[in-house]
Amino acid sequence: MMDHALRTISYIADIGNIVVLMARRRMPRSASQDCIETTPGAQEGKKQYKMVCHVFESEDAQLIAQSIGQAFSVAYQEFLRANGINPEDLSQKEYSDIISTQEMYNDDLVHFSNSENCKELQLEKLKGEILGVVVVESGWGSILPTVILANMMNGGPAARSGKLSIGDQIMSINGTSLVGLPLATCQGIIKGLKNQTQVKLNIVSCPPVTTVLIKRPDLKYQLGFSVQNGIICSLMRGGIAERGGVRVGHRIIEINGQSVVATAHEKIVQALSNSVGEIHMKTMPAAMFRLLTGQETPLYI
Template structure:
């Protein structure tokens, strides 16, 4: 895969990525005041600064080593300025190159005029691209830092172009809300105001412009090779789509009698979000039917789809069946414990989720964790064959932080876990 192909594939795969709110603030500052002012936060540089003075041929060998790109490489360049323009929906390479050329025309001073510029260090890794002030701040005898002028997560970069000795870096602008203004989304609504997706174009000048662009493309390739090596575990869409995996269940009951079940959410990150059967009243109609099992995912009830409904709405639909004398359900039988398998070649690759006291709290959309079966709201039961039910939070975090290779986990919805372990009393509907 060429760096152009890698960058294009990465941009398409990252359309739904959400960057940091700080990126928006940094971009606004650059647009309004240029790169002259130093940032307030610092980035430890250490030995990486030494790569600036290496010869081009030795640097080229070094940069194309995946481990080096994970750590990050440094290039010396001159920052000329930034400009903002509308983001073309699914724009072709030619259209994006035209935008890059327009950005250069806006930023570059006319022939004969003095070109304002600021000397910077351009830091490139498989996680982010940063623009650093070249002035070093010595913190101690062994620690130096550089001010960060700009910080973009790699997934927010939509295009890279080298035009002569210039590099144009194009990054998606974030919306002011938590939703992402990606190029594929078209206009979005926020408070009744239609917003057009925009892209911020940063222009740099360097004798190594072509090599800088290649290095960014290579960073995309390394980052997404890891993602592509992660299989989509469970293949939920196929499982739900196949008729043979679905079963029709009819539960006879008396009018006015509840079904006697407890349902919980399948977990954010599920390919097909619906409710999961977490508990049954042993003397209720559902249990007496002998046709349902803990872990079954309910697709619809009496012809009403529950897929994608909030938990409260799904519970309301189930409660509405109280007057019926028979309830017909379509379910997909799945085990209550979810098997997770994540491939992580090195600890330098982020797993892409956070955990608090054994409960998965957040998840990076499209990352290796989601593809491996991680779901928000699930309780981790086991990591690589070791039970973590009674393990302290710090120990769980350490086990995950140091795990490499193929990581095996078992999880289940937290509410189901609490019901099955007697930490919560079931409220049957």
């Protein structure tokens, strides 16, 4: 666990005597990846990450989680200093008091624990027929990093079944877990279904759009996340943004009821910086957004 830098930890929680810690680790670039990423239309310099999930059992589970939380608190103070804000102007106790009054909004743990959202599906298809789906990464901000159904081919087995929806997270295929696997590996597993006539999927039903509610009582409380070209690229753990359901790798599509799809980066930052009270946002995984808006052509597998 000590091999992970604090900034790479995306999730920490204690459940009874269990501590769950999730961290992202950058994957080494291969020559083939370099070729792919420098082809026309590809995103140059895109970093590839994998998720590592650690599950520990200890009588001190709560203490361990609290200790890591304190480390994030220290990091937050450094974040304030780096942005020209004196941490003494916003005492840790004052900030902690604000956090303690706020419940997790749209908490992934609650959603994934609800049996009504978890489904086991049986799909029928012709031998030699592709499943007809496009999947994207759920992102390292998700409690269970896996793939999300981002598109379905008209008339394909997935669409014909009527059992799947855009936004569903695929946990396993024919008994093989996809949790924590790189996107390319998951795609390979799906491609390997071509000669099969029956496919068993375990999914968690999720809406394609994530609703966020940030409660910011005063401008002196930093939101604790950063945005680049409308995409959430970093998140301060333990802050009001995390409490509100902000997810790294998501594209912001709406702020307080106003669409920001075509809004310049500077105006998005200004709108967020000047907002107080309840800040309502709608977001979705950036890769899914590009597919749904026609910025990328779906490649069905």
